Amino acid sequence: MFWWRNEVRPGVSVAFTDTGAGNLALHVQDNPSEVMARRARLEQVIGLDNHGSGKRHFQYMDQVHGNHVEFIEGHGPGPTADAMVSAAPARPTASSGSAQPLAVMVADCVPILLVGTDANSSPVLAAVHAGRPGVASAVVPAAVTDMQRRGAADIAAWLGPSVCGSCYEVPEQLRAEVAAKIPETWSSTSWGTPALDLPAGVRAQLAALNVPVEYSGECTLENDSLFSYRRNSLTGRFAGLVWTHD
Template sequence: MFWWRNEVRPGVSVAFTDAGAGNLALHVGDDPVDVMARRSRLEHAIEMNSERADPGQFQYMDQVHGNHVEFIASHGPGPTADAMVSAAEVSPSANRRNAQALAVMVADCVPVVLVETSAHNSPVIAVAHAGRPGVASAVVPATVAEMRRRGAVDISAWLGPSICGSCYEVPEELRSDVAAKVPETWSSTSWGTPALDLPAGVRAQMAALDVTVEYSGECTLENDSLFSYRRDSRTGRFAGLVWTHD
């Protein structure tokens, strides 16, 4: 069910699912009842596998390959966005509210999870959907900017599995257009044709923002245990997840 999972700072956990968790997207022609049941099973699995981790209901979003970032105070209808930020809050009565658990779905794009890692600050968490249009239009820098506006200082990132620069073949003109904005995306396939390296582009954007990349996942196209749109256009979506807990 989980491709990778870890408690990345006390009280904050990050995970990426695999095909074993099933399709978690509502927009790919799957039965919505089945999708919601899988989402519930995923949340239950997190709760049962750790006494400390009870994420409640994850917030998903309607991803449109843009660069809009939405702040999420509490669970609700999925916003139309490609990134979400949430933060723990303390009310005037000194009651603490955990940040809203967040989810991002992909099948080749880069699922980005970001966390304020300083133990001296309340958790600020985020997810971003960094496909080709999102990398080119700076969705990740926009997400980091929103996190910092919400009080984050020391930010680290976890990049889930995504299609690699040796597999993501694109037309020459498209490679040139994207690389003109993010030069580190310029790549060639293992068979010598034009390609884009989206994870490299995201890592370069992170470095420019002084964000540490703690993990970068494997290639989706090369792993049958992960969904890949390039391998099969009638495929599901796996998720990058982040949640706070006691």
Template sequence: MFWWRNEVRPGVSVAFTEAGAGNLALHVGDDPVNVMARRAALETAAGLGGRQFQFMDQVHGNSVEFIGTLGAGPTADAMVSDGQPLAVMVADCVPVVLLGAGPVQDKPILAVAHAGRPGVASHVVPATVAEMRRHGATGIRAWIGPSVCGACYEVPAHMRAAVAAIEPATWSETSWGTPGLDLPAGVRAQLAVLDVELAYSGECTLENDSLFSYRRDAQTGRFAGLVWTHD
């Protein structure tokens, strides 16, 4: 069910699912009934006690939504909450989960961000951190989930140049010597500038058959990065 899971502070857990949990996305042609059943099984495995993860309609932008209570999935690429469990879906893009201490004792600030190539270039992660801090978050830490690595993500030379002009840490070369982008390195660089502690950085999706990868199979599903508080 989980590729990686940890209680990262008392009462708060972060996890990333694996392909064994099944596709969790409604937009890839899967039967919605099956998708919702998998999400429910995931919520049971996480011990949410009847609560649900808030998913979002991801569009490769940099919009951040604050989620007070569970509702219809917002059209956004990042969400922040003060307790509502959150989920971000990926299959090569960078799933970023963040946690900060909130202004109210024992009520942390949670966040997730979907950082694909457009999101890294448009600073979706810095926008997420800014929203967290606007809600009083301090001592923010981040977990970068599995995503395609710079040695595997081939792009045209002009695309590499355009993204690297915005975030130089993304410049890379594939293992076969062609232009590439290292999106996880770009996210790590952005977090460092923001003085956000990096607690975990995951493996390459393309190199691991236990993870969904769009570059391996364009008809693939989506796994999730998750953050939630315990009852």
């Protein structure tokens, strides 16, 4: 069910699912009720329903390959965005006292989970979807900036599995256009054609912001236990997850 999972800071965990958790996306050719059942099972395994203030749910988003960041105060309809930030409410209530759990779905793009701490030592969380357009339009720096604007410091990042620079073949002109903005993305496939290294580009953007990368996942195309759109365009989506637990 999990490709990687860890408590990265006291009371904060991140995880990346694999094909064992099944497809978690509603926008692919799958039965919506089965997708929702898988999401519920995932929340049960993680223990979101054991939270003292009541059952919680991961917030998903309608990802559009842009750079819009949405602040999430509580679970609701998925926003149209490619990054979400959540934090403990300034005035906690009995039903809402911690940061909203967040999810990002991918099948080759880079899923980024960010964790920082505000002045009250409360976690500030972010989930980011960074495909080629998102990396080129700086969605990751936009998410970090939004976290910082909300008081987050000591931000660190966890990068989930994504297609690697040796496998992500693109036209030569496209490689040149993206690399003109983020030189670290310039790459070649293992068979010698133009490619983009999106994880390298994300790591470079984070390094420029002094955000350390604590984990960087493997290549989706090279691992059958992960969904990969490049391997099969009818594939499902796995998820990157970040949540707090009391």
